[in-house]
Amino acid sequence: MKKEFTITVYGENQIGLLNRIAIIFVRRKINIDTMNTSPSEIVGIHRFTILIDETEEVVRKVCRQIEKQVDVLKVYFNTEEDIVWQEMALYKVSTEQIAEKAKVERLLRQFGARVVAITKDFTIFETTGHREETDKLVKVLEPYGLTEFVRSARIAIMKSSRGFHEKLKEFEQRAPGEELIENEFLNQRQGVFSM
Amino acid sequence: MEKIDTIVNQKEANEKLASPQSAAQAKEVTEISGSKAVLEAFIAEGVDTIFGYPGGAIMPIYDALYDYHDQLKHILVRHEQGGIHAGQGYARSSGKVGVVFATSGPGATNLVTGLADAMIDSTPLVCITGQVFAHLLGTDAFQEVDVINITTPITKWNYQITDANEIPSVLAKAFHIAGSGRPGPVLIDITKNAQLQKFNYSGYKKCTFIRSYRPKPIVRKEYVERAAQLINEAKKPLVIFGQGIILGKAENEFKAFIEKGGLPAAWTILGLSALPTDHPQNVGMLGMHGNYGPNVLTNECDVLIAVGMRFDDRVTGRLDKYARQAKVIHLDIDPAEIDKNVKATVPLWGDCKETLPMLTELIEKKQHKEWLDKFNEFTQKEIDIVIKDELNPTTDELTMGEVIKVLNELTKGDAIIVTDVGQHQMVTCRYAKFNETKSNITSGGAGTMGFALPAAIGAKFGAPHRPVVAVIGDGGVQMTIQELGTIMQTGINVKILILNNQFLGMVRQWQQLFHDKRYSFVDIESPDYVMVAKGYRIEGQSISKRDQIKDALSTMLNHPGAYLLEVMVGKENNVFPMVPQGCSVAEIRLS
Numbered sequence: 001m002k003k004e005f006t007i008t009v010y011g012e013n014q015i016g017l018l019n020r021i022a023i024i025f026v027r028r029k030i031n032i033d034t035m036n037t038s039p040s041e042i043v044g045i046h047r048f049t050i051l052i053d054e055t056e057e058v059v060r061k062v063c064r065q066i067e068k069q070v071d072v073l074k075v076y077f078n079t080e081e082d083i084v085w086q087e088m089a090l091y092k093v094s095t096e097q098i099a100e101k102a103k104v105e106r107l108l109r110q111f112g113a114r115v116v117a118i119t120k121d122f123t124i125f126e127t128t129g130h131r132e133e134t135d136k137l138v139k140v141l142e143p144y145g146l147t148e149f150v151r152s153a154r155i156a157i158m159k160s161s162r163g164f165h166e167k168l169k170e171f172e173q174r175a176p177g178e179e180l181i182e183n184e185f186l187n188q189r190q191g192v193f194s195m
Numbered sequence: 196m197e198k199i200d201t202i203v204n205q206k207e208a209n210e211k212l213a214s215p216q217s218a219a220q221a222k223e224v225t226e227i228s229g230s231k232a233v234l235e236a237f238i239a240e241g242v243d244t245i246f247g248y249p250g251g252a253i254m255p256i257y258d259a260l261y262d263y264h265d266q267l268k269h270i271l272v273r274h275e276q277g278g279i280h281a282g283q284g285y286a287r288s289s290g291k292v293g294v295v296f297a298t299s300g301p302g303a304t305n306l307v308t309g310l311a312d313a314m315i316d317s318t319p320l321v322c323i324t325g326q327v328f329a330h331l332l333g334t335d336a337f338q339e340v341d342v343i344n345i346t347t348p349i350t351k352w353n354y355q356i357t358d359a360n361e362i363p364s365v366l367a368k369a370f371h372i373a374g375s376g377r378p379g380p381v382l383i384d385i386t387k388n389a390q391l392q393k394f395n396y397s398g399y400k401k402c403t404f405i406r407s408y409r410p411k412p413i414v415r416k417e418y419v420e421r422a423a424q425l426i427n428e429a430k431k432p433l434v435i436f437g438q439g440i441i442l443g444k445a446e447n448e449f450k451a452f453i454e455k456g457g458l459p460a461a462w463t464i465l466g467l468s469a470l471p472t473d474h475p476q477n478v479g480m481l482g483m484h485g486n487y488g489p490n491v492l493t494n495e496c497d498v499l500i501a502v503g504m505r506f507d508d509r510v511t512g513r514l515d516k517y518a519r520q521a522k523v524i525h526l527d528i529d530p531a532e533i534d535k536n537v538k539a540t541v542p543l544w545g546d547c548k549e550t551l552p553m554l555t556e557l558i559e560k561k562q563h564k565e566w567l568d569k570f571n572e573f574t575q576k577e578i579d580i581v582i583k584d585e586l587n588p589t590t591d592e593l594t595m596g597e598v599i600k601v602l603n604e605l606t607k608g609d610a611i612i613v614t615d616v617g618q619h620q621m622v623t624c625r626y627a628k629f630n631e632t633k634s635n636i637t638s639g640g641a642g643t644m645g646f647a648l649p650a651a652i653g654a655k656f657g658a659p660h661r662p663v664v665a666v667i668g669d670g671g672v673q674m675t676i677q678e679l680g681t682i683m684q685t686g687i688n689v690k691i692l693i694l695n696n697q698f699l700g701m702v703r704q705w706q707q708l709f710h711d712k713r714y715s716f717v718d719i720e721s722p723d724y725v726m727v728a729k730g731y732r733i734e735g736q737s738i739s740k741r742d743q744i745k746d747a748l749s750t751m752l753n754h755p756g757a758y759l760l761e762v763m764v765g766k767e768n769n770v771f772p773m774v775p776q777g778c779s780v781a782e783i784r785l786s
Contacts, residue, residue: 011407012407015355016343016344016347016353016354016355019344019347020347023347023348027348060534061531061534061535064530064531064535065531067530067531068529068530068531070351070352070372070405070407070408071352071407071408072407073406073407168406171406171407172406
């Protein structure tokens with residue numbers, strides 16, 4: 001059964017890695033719903049957050065293929081309940097319309113929206129939240145002539161993660177000691193293979 | 196804090212260990228060109244042979260090569276595809292990393308087929324392509340092609356160098372990545388300015404560690420124990436092995452393992468020659484045109500032990516009817532292979548050079564005589580229905596099998612046999628005898644027609660003291676026939692055996708069996724190969740009679756240099772047994 005999976009990839013900040021990761025999905029004709037790349041908590045290590053709709057089996061195989069790439073350190077995949085996630089959206093509307101007809105104050109309160117720019121021609125709102133939340137404001141603003149809308153990719157933090165600092169030390173050891181023979185894939189066959 | 200210190204110290208210690216001279220070298224900084232640094236890297240990595248073709252964007256490297264001709268042998272091929280297949284042949288016969296040069300644009304795109312082939316068959320290669328000047332990147336400059344993006348899915352790693360300072364460390368990384376773990380092709384694209392650029396060179400340091408890259412997964416003892424227990428409890432165990440054994444240089448470990456356990460062992464096409472073909476526990480070839488016993492009994496065994504193989508669809512047939520009754524132990528160095536096609540009961544990843552001896556120690560000494568006899572029963576049936584007629588035909592037409600049978604008698608199984616793709620490949624792999632490892636070189640995963648002729652050239656350079664015979668069909672040979680020029684110029688002693696059935700035989704066989712004999716564009720004409728060879732100053736002859744086979748093959752093998760022998764074989768012979776596509780391995784057909 002297909003469902004939403006959020007994949008988190010830690011990789012070296014190398015030109016071409018984005019493409020190497022993206023084509024793994026393309027080859028299997030999997031549509032990437034959203035993808036975000038950004039620095040991580042460690043300088044020089046980039047973090048990719050990828051959202052796809054697939055079965056767990058496919059996600060697991062794809063993750064192993066990603067982790068196999070030379071410049072990738074570690075891949076995790078999670079369902080909704082394991083993560084805290086956000087998306088940001090921007091909405092542009094005509095200032096004249098919105099000021100005359102809408103109860104702006106209500107909008108701001110009810111949807112947690114912020115105004116990030118106002119000119120005499122247009123006003124830009126911003127919200128951050130889950131998809132349903134950012135979508136709701138689209139519905140509300142449409143009657144007032146929503147001229148532009150854009151939503152960012154999902155970014156997510158794993159609830160159980162203790163960050164990558166400790167993990168990186170394991171990767172930097174040439175000959176891992178006993179305590180490093182940790183392997184989620186083997187132990188539970190749930191997580192993805194590592195080290 | 197203490198932990199961090201250890202890491203730092205360990206890193207330093209390892210770096211010192213990795214290259215003892217580097218400290219001394221580091222003091223001597225000299226100014227050299229990027230091109231020279233490329234060649235210095237090769238010498239430090241023990242490269243002796245390069246297969247390549249020059250062109251505008253790689254000219255500075257070729258210019259530097261002029262001064263290195265006594266240390267680095269460069270083989271001028273006739274087409275870059277020939278160059279990369281030769282590199283593959285070299286890597287497969289020598290166990291070393293193959294090195295290939297090509298220029299930018301079309302030179303680089305001509306490498307694509309070979310890269311894909313090397314990627315799927317895990318062949319270690321370092322390919323260097325020239326690229327336009329860095330300031331011209333993205334301007335559609337003459338012979339500019341985006342080779343990095345084109346080759347991303349078919350390389351283990353690739354990288355573009357625009358600054359000569361990067362050359363020593365990137366090449367060190369390239370050789371480390373290509374040759375370690377599950378090997379594969381690496382492509383390094385070097386812009387012309389970086390080749391020309393003079394920089395402060397402080398020596399070459401081999402790469403032994405990349406933090407994001409674990410070539411060898413850690414072996415977990417408890418899984419070795421679980422695997423051993425399954426093997427010990429098995430009544431009908433079957434080992435299926437692939438190229439992983441050859442790549443892991445674990446032939447002896449493998450032999451010890453199956454001999455102690457009394458385990459029957461069947462091979463994939465790339466696993467062939469890892470175990471001598473006449474070993475009593477070698478039960479034959481798996482897959483679509485494999486042997487009867489191992490295919491049928493895959494669906495009867497109780498424990499299936501897969502070693503260094505990846506459950507290709509040509510091996511498994513229909514996956515949902517493949518070995519459902521068996522518990523599966525999968526040994527592989529690549530974690531992504533575990534559970535990819537067949538779910539493993541015990542995933543035992545790691546280098547089989549390490550895991551096999553651990554397993555051997557824990558398994559009980561056994562015979563499994565009855566079970567082995569069962570394979571022999573199937574073999575007998577296959578001999579009666581298929582093999583007898585293939586090797587000792589009663590009709591006038593020659594069969595491919597009888598030619599290979601005589602070849603076996605003459606080479607005694609000591610030759611390296613390079614095959615192309617198609618019917619002759621299946622027949623050769625089914626019937627050829629091998630005593631030594633790294634003797635079977637063929638395009639397995641990709642099925643690249645045109646592979647054999649250039650790969651045989653490379654194989655001979657990689658193993659100059661061994662006889663090399665390229666067995667090729669009349670279709671495949673016409674795809675890369677220009678490499679006869681390379682043979683002519685280098686004088687390399689390669690034997691070319693063309694099995695000519697005047698058809699694209701494998702496609703014709705499928706059209707006969709599955710498309711009502713509608714022979715759509717498989718009727719291929721050949722030139723006079725003997726005359727073509729003569730044009731390249733290569734001797735040869737063509738035969739079509741049974742009583743000529745032995746003499747002709749002897750003449751070919753005993754000839755002091757390269758030789759081309761064309762054997763006209765039956766036009767419409769088929770390769771059997773066959774597992775039709777979409778059928779289970781147990782539904783293998785004998786006719």
